[in-house]
Amino acid sequence: MFKGNALVIGASGGIGKTLVKQLHESGKYEHVYAVSRNLPASPLEGVQYYSLDSESEDLVAEYCQQLKQIGGQFSLVVCCIGALHSTGDDNQKFMPEKRLEDIQKEQLSFYLTTNAILPAIWLKNVEKLLKGPEPSKLVFFSARVGSISDNSLGGWYGYRASKSALNMLIKCAQIECQRRAKNITLISYHPGTVETELSKPFQSKVPSGKLFSTDFTVTQLLQIIPNLTPEDGPHYIDWQGNVIPW
Numbered sequence: 001m002f003k004g005n006a007l008v009i010g011a012s013g014g015i016g017k018t019l020v021k022q023l024h025e026s027g028k029y030e031h032v033y034a035v036s037r038n039l040p041a042s043p044l045e046g047v048q049y050y051s052l053d054s055e056s057e058d059l060v061a062e063y064c065q066q067l068k069q070i071g072g073q074f075s076l077v078v079c080c081i082g083a084l085h086s087t088g089d090d091n092q093k094f095m096p097e098k099r100l101e102d103i104q105k106e107q108l109s110f111y112l113t114t115n116a117i118l119p120a121i122w123l124k125n126v127e128k129l130l131k132g133p134e135p136s137k138l139v140f141f142s143a144r145v146g147s148i149s150d151n152s153l154g155g156w157y158g159y160r161a162s163k164s165a166l167n168m169l170i171k172c173a174q175i176e177c178q179r180r181a182k183n184i185t186l187i188s189y190h191p192g193t194v195e196t197e198l199s200k201p202f203q204s205k206v207p208s209g210k211l212f213s214t215d216f217t218v219t220q221l222l223q224i225i226p227n228l229t230p231e232d233g234p235h236y237i238d239w240q241g242n243v244i245p246w
């Protein structure tokens, strides 16, 4: 029976680490590959870790070429790269914008790069790993706040816009894959609010019972995606499997 390989991009983060663990423990994949800038303090035996900076397109391309040469079709690639707040190069703290006056070029550029451009570079390079005779899934961690039609609160200009941009890239890629890699299903996933570094500054405002563990949202994802098909893709869905309007 076809198992295929799995690749997790952004494997050092709260969700990425748990995803690597669940994929590895499932025994459903020939090999599990995990890539990020930082490597986990306690790597799992049997997982193929690799450290690279996605800011270098050449490094991403070389790594994917190496995986292609090792051989074996990938049945799953998940990109968990993303940022909602950060400390900038000059030690300036980026927090999501609350109002128009908060918009800054450097911060907007940071959001667009991390949440849309870096995932797009991976999208371009992993297609060759997923393309093949067997069905495969390409998942990007997006967010519900990237939905243009669901935006009733405003704010978070850069994060929202960058996740909307990611969604558009996913939409374009599914159309192109329907012509040249018909086996690939693209998915834009909203994990809910999950207890990780990314959500830390906002966790106190989350209603009780709505702050999910990384294990919960990853379990949900892995249960939902097997039923999704490329013909009606891309799929913009939440942790319950409910469709989110674009």
Ligand SMILES: NC(=O)c1ccc[n+]([C@@H]2O[C@H](COP(=O)([O-])OP(=O)(O)OC[C@H]3O[C@@H](n4cnc5c(N)ncnc54)[C@H](OP(=O)(O)O)[C@@H]3O)[C@@H](O)[C@H]2O)c1
Pocket (backbone or CB within 6 Å): 009, 010, 011, 012, 013, 014, 015, 016, 036, 037, 038, 039, 053, 054, 055, 080, 081, 082, 083, 084, 114, 118, 141, 142, 143, 144, 190, 191, 192, 193, 194, 195, 196, 197, 198, 199
């Ligand atoms: N947690 C939530 O409540 C929540 C809600 C909605 C959506 N999401 C989405 O879920 C995904 C995972 O988030 P998380 O909660 O696990 O966050 P996290 O713990 O902060 O992990 C973020 C990941 O993104 C990577 N990353 C950040 N900046 C990067 C950069 N410039 N270049 C390359 N990699 C970079 C980090 O890897 P390295 O720094 O090691 O490279 C890390 O693996 C994100 O896309 C996020 O937007 C999360």
